[in-house]
Amino acid sequence: MRLRPIPSALALALLIATSACQKQETASPAGTPAATQAASAEADAKFADLSKRWLDGWLELQPVSATQTGRHDFDDRVDDLSAAGRQAFVDFSKKMLAEVDAFDAGKLSRENQVDLAILRNQIRYDIWQMETLQSWAWDPQVYNSLAGGALYTLMAREFAPMPQRLKAATARMEKIPTLLAQMRENLDPARVPKIHAETVAKQNAGITSIVDGMILPHAGELSGDDRKRLEAAADALKKAVAENQTWLDKTLVPNARGDFRLGQKLYDEKLAFALNSPLTRQEIRTRAEAAIKQTRAEMYDIARKVLADKADAPKEMPDAPSDEQQQKTIEAALELAYADRPARDKVVELAKASTAQATAFVKEKQLVSVPDAPVQIILMPEFQRGVAVAYCDSPGPLDKGLDTFYAVSPIPDDWSKEQVDSFLREYNTRSIHELSIHEAMPGHYLQLWHSNKYPSTLRAVLGSGSFIEGWAMYGEKVMADAGYMDNDPLMQLIQRKWALRAMANAILDQAIHVDGMSRDDAMKLMTVTTFQQEREAAGKWVRAQLTSAQLPSYFVGYSEHLDLRNEVQKREGDKFNLKAYHDKLLSFGSPPGRFARELMLDEPIQ
Incomplete structure (x- = not known):
């Protein structure tokens, strides 16, 4: 997955105005009446001003997100989730939405028409989340994510000299106790799901680990009053975190009794905002179920070839198998892949090696332009563990030349031998290769590098989760189709197994939150x-309870990417060039798939 910050934004008037002018210049074909061009230029300029004012205001109200995206004007502040702070955010959003709704999109360049549609969706989503979903009242993850x-x-990241960042960290450490107090004030235990309370209770100490592991070791770079202030802020924050831990353990966890399931109305509304796709919940499920059936059939064909000369192969592997015969055959072949797995302390090392191998392959096959920016494979920070096994965390659109992090969660120390074995069966050697393809090359790392080069600041900030996650899954298929480890049928089998996981995600999310799917049924779908192995499935069950409308983004985005490529390839015929197609698609930034299609095919913006 790609690490998605709390909604974040970034505004530079010069950059926005420049990109608006660039778009206008390329949007008017030869022969367009001068008056029409002038009207379009005026409309684009007005939109640049509107975008700047919205981005500036959005940033000031969400300073933690501003830092994430590379805007550092508010590095000494944290978000205000008090009643007054929430109301200020809603008032600002409604004022800006009125301006957006009054805008004449028909006068804008095509690129700005897309950005206007993306902006409208985001503002409406912001208001809906604050007033309707109200996660600030029932989800403690909101506060933990902000604090950490x-x-x-x-x-x-070294975006500024260490002393400057330490002073900002000091100011934030002084303010985080107030944020934790807002958590205790705002959360209603009757609405808080127990799984959310338990997860944050486990993560809470991660805030202290950042102070001890990332801030205090550098305290010597400050002197005098600055150092005294930092050390005092650190001490006060650690006490506040300890106080919060007591409240979590003694009050919130024992009394949490909310329902983690969103229900149909909230889920469908959130899905529409989050994906910004024309696909409905029902259409997503139908597509996913059909894709699972097709993928299992492909796996059966591969498995039969793998097992053809094996003495312990299933006795019956007919051309038209029963469900039981198909299951046994695929499982038997997968066992051969599970046998090749890394030691528990070598997962990160293998992730580094597989990323290098995948990068060399992409270059050799000329699949897409490769980044010249660095990527670091790291252990996942403690405060972010417990939701996903890995993520890609790219620098903000303005933090040029800084590292992208491909973070891998370590195996918990308290896991039993059986749990560790289950995890390493799932994340076997070939699966780590697949993970590196998804998170790094040519997945998130590559795509976000392209996206951050796009001149629209607005689109860079409001990147579509389904475009981003869908690209990473699509990248796995591109690698397989290009022959990555082509002489290794077990790798082909693992690639399809990973595709099955994304298909299951799309079903799992809605089945849990809308249809009331039980843990047993969810585990059956996965295992x-x-x-999927028991540890992977158990972790996904937790993740599906803690999140909503994110798990479908992989398959929905993948489907949209594949549909678009097939359509372009059909239109261009023998002239189609895969690398040129990928580079052009990625040059649009990270828009929702519906807009990527309209830009690629030069169709009207809907």
């Missing part, structure tokens, strides 16, 4: 239908 992110984003 406020410090981690300052210290993880039987899509061949």
Whole structure:
């Protein structure tokens, strides 16, 4: 997955105005009446002003997110989730929405028409989340992510000299106790799901680990009153975190009794905002179920070839198998892949080696232009563990030349031998290769590098989750189709197993939040239908309870990417060039798939 910050934004008037002019210049074909061109230029300029004012205001109200995206004007602040702070955010959003709704999109360049549509969706989503979803009242993850992110984003990358970042961290450490107090004030235990309370209770100490591991070791770079202030702020914050831990353990966890399931109305509304796709919940499920059936059939064909000369192969592997015969055959072949797995302390090392191998392959096959920016494979920070096994964390659109992090979660120390074995069966040697393809090359790392080069600041900030996650899954298929480890049928089998996981995600999310799917049925879908190991499935069950409308983004985005490529390839015929197609698609930034299609095919913006 790509690490998605709390909604974040970034505004530079010069950059926005420049990109608006660039778009206008390329949007008017020869022969367009001068008056029409002038009207379009005027409309684009007005939109640049509107975008700037919205971005500036959005940033000031969400300073932690501003740091994440590379805007550092507010590095000494944290978000205000008090009643007054929330109301200020809603008032600002409604004022800006009125301006957006009054805008005449028909006068804008095509690129700005897309950005206007993306902006409208985001503002409406912001208002809906604050007034309707109200996660600030029932989800403690909101506060934990802000508290940990406020410090981690300052210290993880060298965007400024250490003393400057330490002073900002000092100011934020002084303010985080107030944020934790707002958590205790705002959360209603009757609405808080127990799984959310338990997860944050485990993550809470991660805030202290950032202070001890990333801030205090550098305290010597400050002197005098600055150092005294930093040390005092650190002490006060650690006490506040300890106080919060007591409240979490003694009050919130024992009394949490909310329902983690969103229900149909909230889920459908959130899905529409989050994906910004024309696909409905029902259409997503139908597509996913059909894709699972097709993928399992492909896996069966590969498995039969793998097992053809094996003495312990299933006795019956007919051309038209029963469900049971198909299941046994695929499982038997997968066992051969599971046998090749890394030691528990070598997962990160293998992730580094597989990323290098995948990068060399992409270059050799000329699949897409490769980044010249660095990527670091790291252990996942403690405060972010417990939701996903890995993520890609790219620098903000303005933090040029800084590292992208491909973070891998370590195996918990308290896991039993059986749990560790289950995890390493799932994340076997070939699966780590697949993970590196998804998170790094040519997945998130590559795509976000392209996206951050796009001149529209607005689109860079409001990147579509389904475009981003869908690209990473699509990248896995591109590598397989290009022959990555082509002489290794077990790698082909693992690639399809990973595709099955994304298909299952799309079903799992809605089945849990809308249809009331039980843990047993969810585990069956994952461990039987899509061949996931118990540890992976158990972790996904937790993740599906803690999140919503994110798990479908992989398959929905993948479907949109594949549909678009097939359509362009059909139109261009023998002239189609895969690298040129990928480079052009990625040059649009990270718009929702519907807009990427309209830009690629030069169709009207809907």
